[in-house]
Amino acid sequence: MPNEEIQNLLKSGIEAARGGNKTVARKIFEQVLREDPQNELAWMWLATVLDNPTDRRRALERVISINPNNARAQQALSKLQSAAPETDQVVRSTPPPERVSTPSVSRASLDDLRVAERAGASRGPSLLYIVFLSLAVGLIIGAAALIAMQLSDEDEEESPTQVSGPPTIIATLEPPTPAVPLVRTVVPGSIERPDLGPTWTPSPTSTPLPSATPTATLLPLAEYEIIFAAADSPVGLSRLFLASADGSNLRPVDIQLAPARIQVEIEATAEESGEAIGTEEAVEGTPIPEVFEALEFRDPAVSPDGTFLAFTVQLAPEVQEIFVMPLPGGAPRQLTTLGGTVTGGAVWSPDGELIAFHSNAEGDFDVYLVAVDGGTPTNLTQDGNFDERDPAFDPNDNQRLIIASDQATPGELEIWSLPLGSGVPQQLTDDVNSSFMPAVSPDGQMIAFISTRGNDQDLYVMNADGTNERLVSLNDQDWDEFSPAWSPDGIWIMVSTNRENDDVLQLWTVRPDGSQWTKITSGAGPSQDGEWASQN
Known part of the structure; x- marks a missing residue:
């Protein structure tokens, strides 16, 4: 596969990871690594x-083997290793409750990638031969165990008081308890550590809340203004754009971000930093991307009073940070310098004083x-892995925050x-x-x-x-939806989706009851991360 195709594939995987579609992202990164086993960035994103x-640790170790100076991988690996004794040495005396689920990523995926790395190396016995041999041995052992169990049962019937071996321990089934408590606080230094309960039981007296069907005539979508991220x-x-919710009046957000206002937490020498900025004012540890025009803008969030905008800037291939600026345009101010590969999802508190985000x-x-x-941002959820x-x-x-x-x-x-x-934290789904x-x-009464x-x-x-959970995207033929956002009056929900077999994501609106799907954007590139900016 040509290098350009590999890079485009890698970028598609990164977009899927940022959008929360981990399964699709994992498959894409694995495909990239089969074509290019030494791709450091693909291994790093695969780990996320x-x-x-264990699989995450193996991926991070592969990153370090390719680039021993990758500080992000070293930090993540160190955290995994420090948490390992707490998780790997726990002996579960009770089995977890039965739950139907799709399997998480298997170690076979990483093993397959290792096979790609060792292409051309000498081969041992046939894999098919080993599999059949293993199955045969397993069947023999299983049959022997079954015969032994039957003989044991017969002995117990003849001699009820006879003990033929150690007793079988039957554990009592109890709800699981999280290994590490969730942390919550609004003021640095006043952190409480309540346990996040393992299950949620709905109140038997709960009364379903009324639907959001308005009594007045629906406003035309042209009466609303939205802000979103789109590419050509x-x-x-x-880039970020403003538009009416019917797709008209499209215009770019004026982001006056000067290179000197950016800080990136990447280890570098002062000389390297100076080359990146093109000046002699660089500070060690805060280099600027070599190609400033390559900055990307995502995840816009408008303040409650509509005067400010928080958004994510892709500063480097492995670094995202959050900035704040006036609306409709102006000079942004950098709010975070965490150095995460994914830092976004910013939301404003109702009083406009705080911003919550994930990283x-x-x-x-x-x-x-x-x-x-x-x-300094406060980590609310310091809870291991x-x-x-x-x-x-x-x-x-x-x-009150609602989180996943x-x-x-x-x-x-x-x-x-x-x-x-x-x-006390409460599990809702x-x-x-x-x-x-x-x-x-x-109105705080419903959650999309x-x-x-x-x-x-x-x-x-x-x-x-x-x-009262209800499916909104009925009969959608396996189309995917992302990033729901309520209109200011609660009448509409906006999502990015590939409905109608679009090759890329586009913005749509829909009523909370699943009616009146309306397409907003249409273009060669994706439109996503939609938020409502105002209502006339």
Whole structure:
């Protein structure tokens, strides 16, 4: 495969990973590595979408073997190794509850990639021969064990008091408890550590909330303004645009980002940093991308009063950071310098004072909170190898976040309610596969989210307490939906989707009851990360 095709494939995998589609991303990265086993960036991104800590560690070790100076891989590997004694040495006295799910990435995938690396090396015995031999041995051992069990049963019937061997221990089935508690706080230094309960049981007295059907005539989509990220081709650079929700009045967001205002947490010498910026004012450890025009902009989030914009900037192939700027345009101010490969999903608190976001800067995904004025972000979920992401504020409560977490079942995200002050975290969804990307309606009564319980990514809505789940994307022929966002009046939900067999994602609106699907954008490149900017 030509190098250009490999690079385009790698970029598609990175986009899938950023969009939360870990299964698709993993398959793409594995394909890239079969073509180019020494691709450091592909191994690094593969590590971010692997759910099994052992597989993730093996991928990171491969990165370091290619580039021993990769600080991001060293940091992530160090965290995995420090957490290993807590996870690998735990002896489970109780089996986990039975749950139907799709399997997480298997070690066979990484083993297949190692085969690609060793292409041309001497081969041992036939793999098929080994498999058949292993099966034959297994059948013989199984038959012997079965005969032994039958003889043992006969002996017990004849001599009830006779003990023929050590007793069998039957463990009591109990709900699993997360190995590490979730952390929540709104003020650095005042961190509480409540346990994230393993299961959620709906209240038997819960009354379904009314639907969001308005009593007034629907406003034309032209009365709303949206902001989103779009590219001019499937592999083009992503930029931010404003438009009416019917697709008219399209215009770019004026982002006046000067190179001198950027900081990137990448180890480098002062000389290297100076070359990157083109000046002698570079500071060691804060180089600027060599090609400034290659910056990409994603994940726009408008402040509650509509005057400011938070968004993610792709500063380097492996670095994303969050910036804040005035709307409709101006000079952005950098809000984070975490150095994660994925830092985004910014959301504003209802009072406009805080921004929550997710990042994999510490290896796994965590939810952070930072003051809009700046300062050190607080990691709310320092919990070992679990992933927490996709924060969403309750519009009526500064002290409540809705997040996606895999604490209940590692590798499978569910929707949780996380109080930032007093209170107990509550699991809101519990189904096969994953549920993620929650968005709370403006009145705080409903939550839209994406789930893969039907194998493809579908749009669902439910009451804010987790009851009355409803599928919105009915009969969608395995199309995928991403990033739901409620209109300011709660009448519409906007998503990015490949409906109608689009080759790339486009923006659509739909009513919460699944009616009136309306296409907003159409172009050669993807349009995604849609947010509502205002309503006339």
